[in-house]
Amino acid sequence: MNVVIIGSGYVGLVTGCCLAEVGNIVTCVDHDTKKVAALAAGRLPFYEPQLGQILGAQLAKGLLKFETSMASAVANADVVFLAVGTPSNADGSADLSNLLACARALGDAIPSHCVIVVKSTAPVGTGDRIEEILNASVRQADANDGIRVACNPEFLAEGRAVHDFRCPDRIVIGANDAYSSAVLEQLYTPFDTDGQRTMLMDRRSAEFAKYACNCMLAARISMINELSSLAGTLGADIASTCRVLRADPRIGASYLQPGVGYGGSCLPKDLSALIDLAQRAGEPAHMLRSIERVNVGQRQRLLKAICDYFGGGLRGRRLAIWGLSFKPDTDDVRASPSVALIRDLVQEGANVNAYDPVARPAAQAALGNVSVGFGQSAMAVCEQADALIVMTEWDEFKSPDLDRLATTMRGHMVFDARSIYKTKVLQQHGLHHYRLDQIMSVSGEPVVNRPRMSADRGYRGMLPQAESPAV
Ligand SMILES: NC(=O)c1ccc[n+]([C@@H]2O[C@H](COP(=O)([O-])OP(=O)(O)OC[C@H]3O[C@@H](n4cnc5c(N)ncnc54)[C@H](O)[C@@H]3O)[C@@H](O)[C@H]2O)c1
Structure with missing residues (x-):
């Protein structure tokens, strides 16, 4: 044809x-x-x-x-x-x-x-x-x-x-x-x-079906993220929970990885377009609105956790970012949580150095005159960094040389926004590990540097203290 x-x-x-x-x-x-x-x-x-x-x-x-x-x-x-x-x-x-x-x-x-x-x-x-x-x-x-x-x-x-x-x-x-x-x-x-x-x-059904699919995917992501926060606060392990969820054929195995939330050129805009359609049609769209709120909240929680870890402010802090695209295997940075976080970190006074295998040019264009450095390799941006924040789960970030990472960085904290590492493994190399479920509290109170309340019996141990400023 x-x-x-x-x-x-x-x-x-x-x-x-x-x-x-x-x-x-x-x-x-x-x-x-x-x-x-x-x-x-x-x-x-x-x-x-x-x-x-x-x-x-x-x-x-x-x-x-x-x-x-x-x-x-x-x-x-x-x-x-x-x-x-x-x-x-x-x-x-x-x-x-x-x-x-x-x-x-x-x-x-x-x-x-x-x-x-x-x-x-x-x-x-x-x-x-x-x-x-x-x-x-x-x-x-x-x-x-x-x-x-x-x-x-x-x-x-x-x-x-x-x-x-x-x-x-x-x-x-x-x-x-x-x-x-x-x-x-x-x-x-x-x-x-x-x-x-x-x-x-018919045509209208096809138009609607596309939005329904994207909203369903966004809902799963927000749902697992909310469950993840709740699990952390209640002293439960979200990874074990995910194994149980995945084994249920009624639930299915995909889109059950807790993380910093969805981005990209489709889910955020399609969700808001459907909310708009619902509003025009006089439908309340309670669920759709909650999906969006949870998603925005994920990034805010991460930013808050990073700030809390450093005692409230980021001025002069040297932060390494791994991953700029909204997900691996693409250079698309539209509505990328990483790009949005970088803007916030720089606003807070941090000195940010970022690396991505392919998305640097797109991110540079998106960030415009935001003051951020870009490195040629994952290790290069960690040089003297106070903390590493992993924002995109590219394969090359999944199994880094942890000994080298620990000696390259000035600090020892790895903020794992995509839940790709195991705490024990990082600890064996002298690194601290925060996943989003570990750094959030239901009340929104800072939980880093503080004992966390368990659901039934008081406190369940101290989280690692932030390294003292080395600036
Ligand atoms: N990107 C995805 O993963 C994906 C998946 C499914 C559906 N979609 C949908 O497909 C559509 C396209 O998405 P995309 O990611 O390919 O967009 P894109 O921004 O990558 O590409 C759009 C292209 O259209 C061109 N264009 C815009 N207006 C034009 C005009 N008047 N005349 C000629 N060219 C014009 C732009 O120059 C651009 O090259 C969107 O509605 C999106 O929601 C995207």
């Missing part, structure tokens, strides 16, 4: 590359001229495993090309995907300006048989709005045929996007007409290897 994809970001580019790989003729359009030039030359504008090889191979075969002009690209299209960003407005609602601008620009340019597919995550009813825009602008003769707008939400995860697109666990096709459904079913046939993954539904 002749496929056009508008928007060459994480979703649009992966979609374009993978559709070209199975034999479609794909044109990717983006209004970012620099990005288009890089892609046309075979250079990826962001980090995504495996994508570079597919890009090179499909460019060489002539099945994939890149353009900035939408009108010329769509002239012969059978399917046009809209995969542009839908970030949050200041009030939390989804900013649809890119998406609607594309619909307006498509106008007369699309051929009459073409199916317009919204791949961007967009609120329920967006397909209706796009249909209206197109119906108002296409040639009357074509309009008689009817404009076809479908919704095909994307479920890939950055860092494993190629795998997720090639082997999807579900292919959701939301269409209000049989032709659109049939075209999309045919396009996705190579990816539905057992014929069980395609889910046909």
Whole structure:
């Protein structure tokens, strides 16, 4: 098929590359001229495993090309995907300006048989709005045929996007007409290897299902984080609790790792967009609002614990950060807890040095003129550091040379915001270990440097004291 994809970001580019790989003729359009030039030359504008090889191979075969002009690209299209960003407005609602601008620009340019597919995550009813825009602008003769707008939400995860697109666990096709459904079913046939993954539904249901999935994932993360805090305060071990939870098939094993909370370009904005939709519909959305509150609270608790550990202030403290991206295997720093924490630490007067295997350029751009140093290696940023804060669970951070770490650092504290270390192991190397469940209290009182109240019998031991200032 002749496929056009508008928007060459994480979703649009992966979609374009993978559709070209199975034999479609794909044109990717983006209004970012620099990005288009890089892609046309075979250079990826962001980090995504495996994508570079597919890009090179499909460019060489002539099945994939890149353009900035939408009108010329769509002239012969059978399917046009809209995969542009839908970030949050200041009030939390989804900013649809890119998406609607594309619909307006498509106008007369699309051929009459073409199916317009919204791949961007967009609120329920967006397909209706796009249909209206197109119906108002296409040639009357074509309009008689009817404009076809479908919704095909994307479920890939950055860092494993190629795998997720090639082997999807579900292919959701939301269409209000049989032709659109049939075209999309045919396009996705190579990816539905057992014929069980395609889910046909009406457009609004598909739009809603995407939000429901992301909110469910966010809910699990906030739930395990809240349980983790509570476990720590009550003297229970969250790791043991997680083993019990994972063994229950009704609960399932994924998304049960306590940590500093979710970030990235999807969960935060999709949750707030659904809260906005609920509010407009007069629904209270109690659960959705709590998910968000718990998530924001995680980062605040971490910051508070770090400040408490150093006796209230961070002025002159040298802090090392491992990980800048919102999760491993991507350079995406949108809504990254690490970037947000760095801003807060610098504001508190800390001297921050950060390392990430791939996300440094993106983080540097996001942090702008925030005064932060970046190192070439994980160990380099720990030189004379008063504490290490591990913010992203990249593989290379999971088993570091702990003896070297202990001698490289000036202090001995490791704030493990992703629960990747074992306390005993760090202690064997002279390092102290704080996980989020160990440093929070239900009352919000500082618990570092103080005995902690157990649920039933007074106190359960002292946590290590902060090293005295060495500045
Ligand atoms: N990133 C993910 O993991 C992921 C997963 C599933 C769904 N989604 C959804 O997919 C959509 C795209 O996300 P993304 O992460 O790929 O975004 P992105 O910001 O990486 O890419 C969007 C691209 O669209 C281009 N663009 C914006 N407006 C344009 C216009 N008018 N004309 C041409 N190009 C334009 C931008 O230049 C950019 O290259 C969003 O709605 C997102 O919620 C993202």
